[in-house]
Amino acid sequence: MGQIPLPVIYRLSYLFDILEKMEEDGIHNVSSAELGEFLGQSSHTIRKDIHYLGAAGTAGNKYVIDDIKRLISDQLGYRTAKRCCVVGLGRLGSALLEHPFGGGCNRFRVVAGFDTNVNRLETIRSSVELYPAYRIPEIVRRLEIDLALIAVPHDQAQEAADRCCEGGVRGLLNFTPMVLVPKNSGVCVRSIDITGELRILTALSYTRKADESEPYTKE
Amino acid sequence: MGQIPLPVIYRLSYLFDILEKMEEDGIHNVSSAELGEFLGQSSHTIRKDIHYLGAAGTAGNKYVIDDIKRLISDQLGYRTAKRCCVVGLGRLGSALLEHPFGGGCNRFRVVAGFDTNVNRLETIRSSVELYPAYRIPEIVRRLEIDLALIAVPHDQAQEAADRCCEGGVRGLLNFTPMVLVPKNSGVCVRSIDITGELRILTALSYTRKADESEPYTKE
DNA sequence: TAGATTGTTAATCGATTAACAATC
DNA sequence: TAGATTGTTAATCGATTAACAATC
Helix, strand or coil, rough: CCCCCHHHHHHHHHHHHHHHHHHHCCCCCCHHHHHHHHCCCCCCHHHHHHCCCCCCCCCCCEEHHHHHHHHHHHHHHCCCEEEEEECCCHHHHHHHHHHCCCHHHHCCEEEEEECCCHHHHHHCCCCCCEEHHHHHHHHHHHCCCEEEEEECHHHHHHHHHHHHHHHHHCCCEECCCCCCCCCCCCCCCCCCCCCCCCHHHHHHHHHHCCCHHHCCCCC | CCCCCHHHHHHHHHHHHHHHHHHCCCCCEECCCHHHHHCCCHHHHHHHHHHHCCCCCCCCCCCHHHHHHHHHHHHHCCCCCEEEEECHHHHHHHHHHHCCCHHCCCCCEEEEECCCHHHHHHHCCCCCEEEEHHHHHHHHCCCCEEEEEECCCCCHHHHHHHHHHHHHCCEEEEECCCCCCCCCCCCCCEECCHHHHHHHHHHHHHHCCHHHHHCCCCC
C-alpha cells in the first residue's frame, strides 16, 4: 500500500473525531458524501482517504462507522489511550493541565505536570500529580508518558524538550514560538503558535475572501 | 500579479517573524539560502515566495531585511497593530488574556475580555477590561476590535462567534473543536484544535519517522 | 432488477524543485 | 572582471478532482 500521505493523515485523524461523535449519536452508517460535507471536502477525497486504509466499505452500501473507526485506530495508533504531561505551569500550562482533551473519551490523559519553580508546584491546585522539572526523565519513564505538552517560556523550550526525549516520549506538542529539534530521532513535533495564527488570520482577512480561510490541512 | 497562494501566505507570515527577530539582532541583510534554513525550505522556495510580493531584491545582492519586512507588512496587513478580544474566560481564556503575543512588538493587543458569568468577571484579576458577554457587539464596535479569540465551552462557540461578527470583527481564532461558520461573509476563521493536534501527533509518531513530522504549512 | 454507493484508474491542477539567465 | 545571488521560466512531482466500472 505504501505510506499514507500527510494530508490524508490529517483528514483521517479529524475523521476519527467525527465518526466518534456520530457513533455517540447512535448513527451506524455513513456515506462518503455525508462525511465530505463535514470536512468541507468532496466525496471523492473521502473515498480515496479511506481507501488508503485498505478496502473498508462494500460497493453499494454506506460505510459502517465501526469498521472505519477500527481501521483508523489500528493504523494511526489510536487503540490505546495516550499518557501526556505538561511541562511549564504558567497560566497556559496550568490551563492545559485541566483541559478536557477529547471530551469524555479520555483518549488523552494528563498524568503529570512539571515546573522548575518549586513554589509554584505548591501553589497550584490540581488533581494531576506535579513534579519539579529536574525529575522529568525519571517520571516520564516511570509513568510511560507518550506525549509532552511544552508550555515553558520560549528560552527554556529546547531544554524542556530534551529532558522529555531523555525520558522517552514519542511526541512533543510545542506551545512556544521556537522551532524544537528533538534530541533523539523518532520523536515527532507539532507546534501551536498562537501568535503565528493571529498573523495568518490577519493576512487572510487582508488578502482573501472568507470562505477560503480554513482549508483542511491546518496545518 | 494575481492572488498569493495559501502556502505562500503561511510562509511569508512566518518569515516576517524571523525577519523581525533578525533585525532586533542588528542584522540588515540576508540571503534566500539563509532564510531557507530557518524555515526548513529550499532557497528556491524563499525566492519564489518573496517574488510574489513584487520585485524585492536586487540580483547579486542579499535581500535588505527592512525592504522585505515593509513589503510583507504592506501586502499582508501588518502595518497597524491589531486589537483583539478574548471571549470565554475559563482557564484557557484567562491565560490568553495575559498571553505575550509576539513578545515586545505589541503587534496584537488584547483590549477586552468577555464572559457570560458575571461572578467570574469580578473574580479575575487582569489589566484587561472585562465585560459581560451580551455587550460583545457594542464593545467590539466601540473599541474597533479586529480579531476575536473564542475560548468558550464548545456548545457556546457558534453563538459567541455570531456576536463578534455582529460587532464587526475581521477574524476569529477558534480554540474549540467546533467548526465555526462566520455569520457575515468577509470574516476569516482559523482553528487551534489542541486535541486534534494530539491526535495528529499520535498518528505521525505511529506512521512516520521524526524528520517528516512538521512540514511548514501547519496548517 | 434497478438504485445507490464504493473501489480504483485516469485527467487535472497546483505547488515545489530545478535550472539558468540577468545583474549587481 | 569574477563571484555571488536574485529574478523568472521550465520540469517535476504529488495531491485533488473527475469518471466510471464493480457490486451490493
